[in-house]
């Protein structure tokens with residue numbers, strides 16, 4: 030089968046035949062599987078990932094590693110083979126650690142990308158199903174709805190007002206109306222092929238059915254090679270800042286080392302010794318572990334977020350999440366369950382209750398305590414008929430097993446489509462109005478799809494003698510196009526009094542937190558030349574209202590409270606009626622007595638200045654159109670806030686892009702919204718946004734802890750060496766020993782701090798200022814104090830090894846013991862010190878020594894390694910150490926513990942001074 034044909038010049042029927050596909054049943058699963066083998070997956074090949082070896086080799090390109098390799102080489106040349114071996118060993122261990130971390134981070138992010146991969150609706154073996162877009166093959170019949178991104182190149186075979194935005198392909202940003210029945214000249218340019226859709230474009234309006242003609246690299250998109258090079262930004266601002274900091278520290282370190290080297294040589298020290306000392310100082314000063322730790326902490330955090338249903342699409346969003354101060358959320362499905370049940374209906378002069386719950390067809394219509402027989406009640410019948418005809422949802426019965434494995438089964442309905450519409454179909458069933466039968470009696474021949482700006486939709490049906498137009502929508506919008514009403518017996522003009530009565534019924538239902546839709550219809554003897562909103566939605570006859578219940582999500586209230594506690598303002602933005610919105614917002618706690626609700630119309634009347642003044646008080650926006658969302662985001666941003674915003678529709682994309690964190694709905698969201706978002710909520714849940722904010726804070730905190738810990742260790746090493754030089758003491762640590770400390774023993778605890786459990790204050794403190802430095806003045810002071818303390822205890826330990834407080838003896842034998850003690854003290858002190866970093870304000874005992882099991886394990890491992898090099902005779906030679914016995918060992922332990930005391934005092938002072946909790 031040749032898939033390179035001028036599909037746009039063939040009529041749809043021929044395309045189907047040529048591709049061996051059927052409009053009714055699509056391809057069979059077997060055929061699709063075979064074609065998948067033949068044509069390969071429908072993906073654009075990415076730049077291939079690096080192999081393990083390449084990654085390993087890449088580690089050796091770092092400046093520090095090169096420096097170390099030179100040092101190893103020089104050591105070997107001057108005959109210091111032991112040093113050369115140890116340096117080489119440490120370098121290799123370091124590189125392996127680097128590769129392991131990179132791999133973990135990559136696989137976490139890779140898994141995430143898979144989760145966010147696009148889906149497609151395809152007809153296979155007669156059934157419509159969702160598949161991964163990568164599984165599509167030529168010949169597949171796909172369905173495209175407004176908001177979907179086009180998953181492959183395809184020839185349209187049916188279109189209903191389908192408009193497609195092909196900007197990514199043709200640069201033309203105005204959506205083009207498509208036409209399946211057009212047959213075009215062979216040489217028609219891409220942009221003019223209105224009967225074809227191309228991968229990478231997206232439907233903005235209407236819907237269509239198409240047959241796939243090209244997949245993967247054979248698509249027009251695949252042919253544009255430049256696109257493949259397009260990389261999403263993968264580094265976060267924090268990573269960039271740390272990289273910059275690392276570079277600056279690196280330069281300072283190199284200058285220091287050169288200075289020390291020259292000074293040493295001038296003083297008459299041996300050149301080779303001074304060279305190694307300078308190198309080891311550089312190692313002590315350059316925070317080489319930082320980038321790797323930050324990457325892994327980010328990746329693991331993002332993985333945890335995914336497990337909590339928040340998929341991050343752009344890594345920088347993780348950091349922004351941590352400083353979010355406003356969360357603007359949709360109502361329906363996000364704060365509510367989106368499980369709609371029609372509870373009440375109104376027809377002129379009457380209110381009727383409808384019993385039953387969920388999508389079960391059990392329930393009845395009750396008026397004044399009496400059951401209503403809908404079949405003999407024209408007003409009810411017409412309203413529900415309209416509600417069911419003007420409707421894209423389908424329900425089908427499934428049997429549900431009784432509880433606790435009981436044998437009994439009961440019928441329930443499974444709903445496919447918009448829950449609002451599903452509820453109407455179920456309400457119809459309760460009154461004996463069946464969608465399948467109705468569709469046979471009055472098949473749909475045209476439609477004006479729902480738009481959130483218009484808040485209405487209309488379908489046109491052919492009956493035996495007329496065309497029946499059915500419109501449903503928000504009552505206020507619907508009434509605008511109604512001139513008459515059906516009062517149960519006759520069509521009467523819609524008087525002001527009746528209008529007022531209908532509005533009253535609408536508000537009463539909305540006040541009871543019901544979501545209200547109105548129904549209207551009209552009959553035409555002939556169709557207008559063009560079916561459009563202007564020609565059809567006019568002069569309609571009002572039929573009735575239905576009110577449906579959509580209860581708040583049980584967890585919404587707690588999440589809202591958590592937001593307030595964390596200094597985050599939750600804001601509800603909904604297309605629904607103000608009264609409904611207010612009732613729900615009160616219920617979940619968003620609307621408090623000191624805040625207000627506004628409608629889209631009121632917002633439209635406000636100037637930007639007026640909005641800026643009021644914005645922090647407005648918690649509910651009702652009856653908004655998507656473009657209002659952009660204004661709301663902008664106003665909050667002008668007030669200095671970091672704004673998260675949810676969205677699902679095509680028209681929400683600009684607001685999602687504009688917000689600091691755009692969050693698209695995973696279930697109800699369109700591909701366009703997902704494409705514009707930084708994050709996807711796979712369960713559409715408000716609580717998930719709050720959980721993601723919490724996780725964002727944890728990630729940032731942990732990166733801070735790991736970075737500050739590592740830097741404070743480095744500071745300690747540098748101070749120690751300088752202090753010894755200044756005091757005229759022999760070198761307290763040998764180059765190899767510094768390498769060991771810096772590259773082996775302190776990296777594991779730093780990693781463990783990167784996965785520290787959250788602080789108890791996490792959601793009780795205000796959002797972090799986005800521009801605040803990771804290492805501010807307080808952090809610098811803290812690192813200096815800790816660094817000084819580590820250096821001090823190590824120096825004391827060294828001095829004690831030499832005989833202090835008695836006279837110091839620097840014989841070779843004594844020096845060996847003293848250096849070993851110094852090394853052990855430094856190493857243990859750093860391990861003990863890691864526990865200080867679990868909280869900046871709470872005592873290490875209060876946060877719990879054992880609560881971070883990774884930290885305990887890493888300290889045990891690093892501690893054991895340290896003991897191994899000191900007490901295993903074979904290793905002693907390599908590191909120039911000796912077994913430290915008895916009291917000396919006790920001294921080392923006690924001195925290391927001093928760090929814990931330093932931490933406690935520092936935190937105590939911090940608490941006294943009322944420093945912000947972490």
Ligand code: ATP
Nearest residue numbers: 359360361479481484486501502503603604605606
């Ligand atoms: P939210 O913005 O909170 O997610 P919403 O569903 O109320 O929820 P829209 O989808 O913009 O927001 O709907 C706006 C209004 O349009 C609804 O309040 C309802 O009155 C009406 N509406 C919603 N869905 C339909 C539909 N399928 N057909 C006709 N009218 C609808």
